[in-house]
Amino acid sequence: MxxxxxxxxxxxxxxxxxxxxxxxxxxxxxxxxxxxxxxxxxxxxxxxxxxxxxxxxxxxxxxxxxxxxxxxxxxxxxxxxxxxxxxxxxxxxxxxxxxxxxxxxxxxxxxxxxxxxxxxxxxxxxxxxxxxxxxxxxxxxxxVSKAFPNIHSLMAPQVGSVHKEMGLFSSGQVHMDVGVDKTAYAPGETAMIVAQINNSSSSDMNPKFSFIQNVVYRASGSTKLENLVIHKVVGKCVKAQTRQEVQCAIKIPPGQMQTIQNCEIITVEYFFKVYLDISFAFDPEVLIPVTILPLDFTPGLQPGVTASPYLAGATGGPSNSDFPPPAASFGPYPASPNSGGYGYPEAEGYSVPKPAYSDNPPMYAFPSNAYPAQPPHLSGGYNNPVPQPQAPYGSPFSSSSSTPVLHPPPSAPTFHPPPSAPAINPSPSSSFNMSPSAPTHNSLSSAPMMNVDFLSQSDEPPPAYSLLFPSSAPGNSDAK
CATH class of the missing domain: 2.60.40.640 (Immunoglobulin-like)
Structure with a gap:
């Protein structure tokens, strides 16, 4: 017993x-x-x-x-x-x-x-x-390990791109940009993947999305690799000579094993794989690493709030401009703050400059409708410039005195008013065209008022320098 x-x-x-x-x-x-x-x-x-x-x-x-x-x-x-x-x-x-x-x-x-x-x-x-x-x-x-260095950096979006020149059985090229809303996910979360595909080739192709787990075993200088496709989604066909944006939502399984990167002999890694299935050609692909965190270990997000993907310009993404975003779009892709002509990230494109607030502000303020829209050959096809608000101080012109003058706007709390200087009497025959990029003259506080409607003048040459600024010596007034 x-x-x-x-x-x-x-x-x-x-x-x-x-x-x-x-x-x-x-x-x-x-x-x-x-x-x-x-x-x-x-x-x-x-x-x-x-x-x-x-x-x-x-x-x-x-x-x-x-x-x-x-x-x-x-x-x-x-x-x-x-x-x-x-x-x-x-x-x-x-x-x-x-x-x-x-x-x-x-x-x-x-x-x-x-x-x-x-x-x-x-x-x-x-x-x-x-x-x-x-x-x-x-x-x-x-x-469950919580040793994840730089945890807050894992909440930032990720982007990747691939470019392929077509080979023997087709011509042209294909370019694909892929973005995800962040890097780290907890089991049960849903990842949003956005792929922008520019198919400039003669072949049709199918975008495919996969969630992959890689396990690497190490011993005696050798490695053993296990590859497992956890989830796979096939997108709609992208026809030849077309551009298309494809979105895919992949949910991380609730009981998914978390990422292991701090073990010398076992490594567990995850990837989002996005590739284009092209017949008779090597498939271009983008691999984006993903970190699976423990449950309730995703700082930086409020409960119930999901970070938007990097292509969030269509829904009002972040911008560094103080002006409203332009209403125009470029092709079928939404514009983003860092996108270029086709909405691709990191490409050079049109951007709205921030207003310059310096110690010497511009002397004159013009109404928003003072200048017509530029023609396409001058504005590069962007016919609607950034809308400007109406002048808060009314019209800058005044005729209350016997000598018409152009007054500067009233001073604002964050601006320094320009210094004053005596008005200059103009020549009776002088006329000129004002330009939006006219230089600022800090030494003068007023300019002569013209008796001609200068807004309607578009083809006349600029006035002679001596007519605008006559010399103090009568004998040296010839125009150069």
């Missing part, structure tokens, strides 16, 4: 998922049920974390085995300790022993089990008696 009826390990959970991380304390109990009195040499509990890999490779008639292991920590606590090599008498009945371990605060990988390796954190208990086999028990704990 056996003496030990039961040896049971239990521990207290810290959260609903029953996970532990770096620096957490594992509190538990060891229950020993004896059917009769015994003499024990020792009774102890251990908590340890280990990683190990093992696989075999056959070459011809020879088979080579690769293996490696890594220990992260080992903690041991004696509940019954031998004193001076003497055994301890333990009466029959139920005995409950409490224990406590603090997990080291160091970077360690999360728990993992694969076909060629594993990372395990477990509690072990053993009762040792002389002339008998040890009574043992063990229980695994779910360890």
């Amino acid at each position: 056996p003496s030990v009826q039961c040896l049971l390990l239990t521990y207290d959970a810290l959260n609903e998922s029953g996970t532990f991380s770096e620096g957490d304390t594992v509190n538990g109990k060891l229950t020993l049920v004896l059917l009769k009195d015994i003499s024990a040499q020792s009774l102890y509990v251990k908590l340890k974390g280990d990683a190990e890999v093992r696989w075999s490779k056959k070459t011809g008639d020879k088979t080579r085995t690769y293996s490696s292991s890594k220990r992260y920590f080992k903690l041991k606590q004696f509940l019954i300790a031998a004193q001076d090599s003497k055994e301890t008498d333990v009466p029959k009945g139920t005995h409950v022993y409490k224990f406590s371990f603090k997990i080291p605060e160091q970077s360690m990988p999360s728990s993992f089990r694969g076909s060629h390796g594993k990372i395990i954190y477990k509690l072990e208990a053993a009762l040792s008696r002389s002339w008998r086999m040890d009574s043992t028990t063990k229980k695994e704990i779910n360890f």
